[in-house]
Amino acid sequence: MRQIRGSAVFAAVLALASAGIARASLPGAPAFALLASLVALPLLVLALARFARRDTLAARLASPALFGALLLWLWEMLVLGLHIPFVLLPPPSAIAAAFVTHLGTLATDFRQTYLHAVIAGYALGCGAGFAVALAVDRSPFLRRGLLPLGNLASVMPIVGVAPIMVMWFGFDWPSKAAVVVVMTFFPMLVNTTAGLAATGAMERDLMHCYAAGYWPTLLKLRLPASMPFVFTALKLNSTLALIGAVVAEFFGTPILGMGFRISTEAARMNMDIVWATITVAALAGSLSFGAIALIERAATFWHPAFRR
Amino acid sequence: MGESALLASETVPAPNAPVVVEARGLGVAFETDGQRVNALTSVDLTIRRGDFVSLIGPSGCGKTTLLRAIADLQAPSGGTLTVNGMSAAEARRARAYGYVFQAPALYPWRSVARNVMLPLEIMGMARGERTERAERYLRLVGLGDFARKFPWQLSGGMQQRVSIARALCFEPTLLLMDEPFGALDEITRDGLNLHLHELWRRTGMSVVFVTHSIPEAVFLSTRIVVMSARPGRIIDVIDSPLGAARALGIRESAEFLAVAHRVREGLRAGHSYD
Structure with missing residues (x-):
């Protein structure tokens, strides 16, 4: 046990040292660091695998974090050690540095794209999908007429819809919110319609008995x-909304927003800022998905998937 | 001793008790792939207040169809059917009966107590009385301590008892039960049969009970309706000579075995048409 812990500490020190050496401007330093990290890698993987097997809360929370850290370190060492060009793949350290330097810009972009376009579009699209599903369910006329048309709308490509929405709603975030509405409306409509039809014959007979x-x-x-169906759509839509808003900004926007940042900085070869923006998007997407999953767990505690 | 003392000589119900269900020439037909299948033909049956009537027969004999027709869950295609002197649809709208399905059909998002309260909520009963009723009827089926649990935390037998409490809590005068204990093991079933028998004795309500089991039908019923398949019809109606008060022990008595024998003969005769 002590031996394993010892080798894990040794490997971690070696890994950190090689990460430091790799950035030194001495000739041959990156190659040396890469060699050192090749020694450290198997030891780290073994130690992590052993740690992840533990059934404690700490292990369950820390395992993915440690695994992520291992991947970032490996990325760093490979990029520096193999002299991969910065435009192809910047090292994580450079992305982190860009993140800190451009924090103000990233925050403004986040507010424009996420807090305005994504949240407004998501709420409107999901709300409208749910309401129309209730109407479709109530009226056979709408079910026959509207549902097939909705199918048609769902296969419209976002790159085609976005310029039209910019024409209709202007350059600022409302046109992006409109794209998000178009993207999120249909999954919610279809899922809610299916959910409303998901009751068993016996459960419906019971209601009939009570008049x-x-x-x-x-x-x-x-x-x-x-x-359960509605929450499936809510989770699916939380990722769709972010994609929709970011891509929509490629087609005309004021000089801010995450999609705008990605397209302009990529054109200027500032890949570290592009990656920093992607990091913000990934974090926002994961957090909102996780939050909805938590609400789902509380709201559908009775579902076989969550029963305890 | 014992057995004969349990067999009271009275027969229930009184022959002039009010009619609860009356079927004359009742037929139910289904349309499948353009073909007409007679699920039930020319059924004549009178069920009086306080009757415990079992419908027994092979699969496809229409016993569940008959029960569903009484409950207005299935429209008849011919004949007349009245429940409490009204049409079956009017009786359903007047909440004349409680229905117990083959499965408990409890809503998993509702606690046991709130499942029992479901019909009371729909009928617009005040919250205080709802809670009181749910407590009372859960105690009646022996589940007073399980009110706050969820259905999926209970065994199958307990879930079915919750569904019985739900059918009883709005105090209908007619209880319709469709093979309620079919999925349960023998011992649990015995216990629930005894429980149901006592409930029926205490409340004086009428019960129509669909079953596959001869001992169950004979033990519970004042009348046993033997049915046969293709087409579904009644082939024998047996008035039970067993008294109102019964214990599980009577299943070994001569009277019990005689009734069971007659039911079996009826079922066999129905089968020989195949």
Whole structure:
């Protein structure tokens, strides 16, 4: 046990040292660092695998973080050791540095793209999809007429929709929100429609026995039963919304926003800023997905997937 | 001793008790692939207040269809059917019956108590009374301590008892049960049969009970309706000579075995048409 811990500490020190040496401007330093890290890598992987096997809360929380750190370190060593050009793949240290230097810009972009376009579009698109699903479910006419048209709308390519929305709603964030609405509306419509139809014959017969009308049946049986479907759409849409807003900014925008930043800085070869923006997007996307998953767990605690 | 003392001589219900269900020439037909299948033909049946009627027969004999027709879950294609003197649809809208399905059909997002309260909520009962009723009927089926649990935390037998409490809590005069204990093991089933028998004795309600099991039908019923398949129809109606008060022990008595024998003969006769 002590031996393993000792070798893990040794490997970690070796890894940090080689990361430091790799950036030194001595000739042959990167190659030497790469060699050292090749020694450290198997030891680190072994130590991490052993740690991840533990069934403690600390291990469960720390394992993915340590694994991520290992990947970042490996990325750093490979890029520096093999002299990979900066435009192809900057090292994580450079991305982190860009993140800190451009924090103000990144925050402004985040506010423009995420807090305005994504959240407004997501709320409107999901809300409208849910409301239309209720209407479609209530009216056979709409089910026959609207649902197939919705199918058509769902296959419209976002790169085609975005310029049209810019024409309609202007350069600022409302046109991006509109793209997000178009993207998120249909998944919510389809999922909610399926969820409302997901009740069993016996459960419906039970409501019929009590002479329950449309509204009690909807509120007490069909909406609760549809919740797992609705949450599937909410999670799917949280990622779609971010993609939609970022891509939409490629087609005309004021001089801010995450999509604008990515397209202009990529054109200027500032790949570290592009990667820093991608990091912000990935963090925002994961956090919102995680938050919705937590709400789902609380709201559909009764579902077989979450029962304890 | 014992057995004969349990067999009270009274027969229930009184022959002039009010009619609860009346079927005359009742037929139900299904349309599948343009072909007409007679699930039930020319059924004549009178069920009076306080009756415990079992419908027994092979699969496809229409016993569940008959129960569903009484509950207005299935539209008849011919004949007349009245429940409490009204059409089946009117009786359903007047919440005349409680229905217990083959499976518990509890809503997993509701606690046990809130499942029992479901019909009371739909009927617009005040919250205080709802809670009181749910408590009372859960205690009646022996689940007073499980009110706050969720259905999926209970065994199958307990879940079915919750569904019985749910069917009873709005105090209908007619209880319709579709093979409620079919999925349970023998011992659990015995216990629930005894429980149901006592409930029926205490409340004086009418019960229509669909089953596959001869001992279950004979033990519980005042009348046993033997049915046959293709087309579904009634081939025998047996008035039970067993008294109102029953314990599981009567299943070895001569009277019990005689009734069971007649039911079996009826079922066999129904089968020989195949």
